[in-house]
């Protein structure tokens with residue numbers, strides 16, 4: 001309910017005030033993305049900081065999801081997509097020929113817009129990542145990871161008695177938290193979330209926002225959202241995208257209170273979008 | 274309250290809800306017409322189905338019973354076992370010609386014992402009541418149990434197909450008179466034996482387990498061997514077509530690059546699905562028998578031909594089932610760092626399995642009922658006259674298949690074979706039902722794992 005409290009005014013970025021800048025986790029330089037002839041991302045430069053929640057906002061179709069997918073090379077699975085430019089994770093080019101996207105995705109996890117648990121048990125959903133990446137040596141360790149991940153996703157209390165039941169039998173909000181637990185279980189460094197709350201009610205949304213704030217302690221989180229309030233509440237940095245360009249990027253507080261670009265201003269005041 | 278009268282529909286200007294307007298009436302009429310038509314179509318279909326099943330059962334059920342004549346046959350040692358040491362391999366020297374007179378004598382004796390008068394003095398004429406294979410049956414049983422020699426043993430001998438037909442209503446006195454073999458006097462004798470319970474119609478397991486018999490012994494023919502032929506072919510199809518088909522579907526759908534070459538393959542598979550089955554038969558003849566020198570009439574070759582035929586039927590629905598797996602599951606797997614291989618085999622394939630199995634079931638049922646291509650590679654019905662000698666031999670020894678056996682019988686002149694063709698169809702349908710039930714059970718298993 002707390003989440004609903006300040007929907008009418010956009011003022012404070014939610015949590016802890018920013019201290020000095022964290023170190024840069026992901027650096028994008030001159031990134032262009034093409035879907036066939038469609039130039040979806042145009043020359044984007046951005047430095048995404050570690051232990052920070054960065055929000056991508058912008059009108060529909062402006063390329064937020066596209067850019068997010070570049071960060072863990074999910075665009076590789078789209079045949080017609082072509083990515084140019086450099087994206088560095090801890091200083092290493094993730095589009096280097098020697099990089100196997102499978103290994104990259106173990107370090108850069110992703111949560112999707114629609115909850116997509118595997119049609120397997122809750123336990124198996126969470127244990128899947130650790131299993132395929134060989135993170136544990138025995139069952140006990142795996143049990144520990146599953147429990148820790150479910151706790152992180154604020155799902156443990158609801159799930160602990162039904163670990164053997166199918167993950168698809170949960171409510172939408174629970175499923176999305178399960179997907180977050182599944183992503184967290186792989187122990188990634190970066191967590192990408194594409195509109196993780198768009199299918200959820202305000203209560204589940206509030207839970208997930210709280211969760212995102214906690215995840216910031218350990219991860220670099222990038223979240224795409226259509227809700228300005230949400231961006232203001234959970235993020236410390238915000239990037240505004242428009243027609244494939246990144247128009248403005250900076251501290252969330254600054255973007256929402258004193259945007260430099262006209263387009264940003266009209267978007268956050270509701271004139272574009 | 275008093276001045277608020279409820280307005281009547283006509284007063285307010287719109288029509289009453291209580292009477293439908295003309296347009297609506299017309300729409301409703303169309304709807305009920307369509308309902309009637311649909312119902313009519315379904316009923317017509319049902320009617321023909323009922324007629325079909327009724328006629329199959331009516332025509333086919335008699336094939337499952339057979340008429341037997343019970344006679345005590347004396348088995349003299351001096352004729353059957355000259356050396357006297359009951360050695361079966363030596364007794365094999367006595368052919369069916371040695372046994373025939375014994376049966377003839379047995380019939381004469383039985384008639385005398387029962388006080389049945391007959392115009393036949395010659396036992397040979399009397400033996401026309403029996404199947405041509407009766408002597409061979411007696412011989413078989415004696416060779417299997419040599420202790421019978423020297424005794425008088427009661428045998429249930431197959432009646433000839435005409436006598437059998439007489440009790441099944443297929444043959445009557447008029448047609449017997451016109452025929453060459455039996456006379457109405459034979460029927461008198463048979464009736465007398467029937468009265469005394471010595472001629473009886475009973476369930477005939479031999480029809481289900483037996484081999485095909487030659488043209489003049491329809492009463493001995495059974496579907497057992499050709500059923501085995503069908504079974505061995507299905508084993509080949511299951512072992513080859515299912516894994517190859519599913520693997521091809523997975524490769525084409527999940528791994529193959531999108532280019533001209535894969536497009537070409539795709540078009541070809543779709544076209545293959547529409548190729549008439551007899552074309553596969555001639556292909557099998559050329560490729561497997563003439564070129565690869567595999568044995569003719571072998572279920573192995575039949576299975577290979579049916580495999581070729583089934584592949585497109587398996588691949589096309591399998592691809593559709595794979596395509597139907599929601600993309601969100603693929604993203605989930607990839608997003609967590611699964612390799613493409615892991616994504617396919619741990620998530621996509623299990624989810625597509627019920628759909629894939631449905632295609633497999635349908636293609637197997639189709640393969641099971643296929644006749645034309647088998648005729649081309651020599652798996653004609655009359656070949657199914659010997660049991661294979663073992664499991665492996667079952668794949669290579671000449672055999673037929675159930676539908677080819679049915680076709681063969683339907684061609685033969687004797688109406689007794691016609692009856693057996695119908696009976697064979699019952700067996701075929703039951704066999705198919707069994708295979709389908711098995712497949713459905715398997716599919717359920719797969720569904721429950723998720």
Ligand SMILES: Nc1ncnc2c1ncn2[C@@H]1O[C@H](COP(=O)(O)OP(=O)(O)OP(=O)(O)O)[C@@H](O)[C@H]1O
Nearest residue numbers: 035038040058059060061062063064065066067078
């Ligand atoms: N798989 C794809 N194939 C082709 N074009 C695509 C694909 N995905 C996105 N696009 C195009 O790229 C552009 C950006 O799309 P994208 O999905 O990144 O927008 P978005 O900002 O996430 O929008 P939304 O807020 O509606 O999710 C759009 O013009 C879209 O049509």
Ligand SMILES: [Mg+2]
Nearest residue numbers: 064065066194
């Ligand atoms: Mg999007």
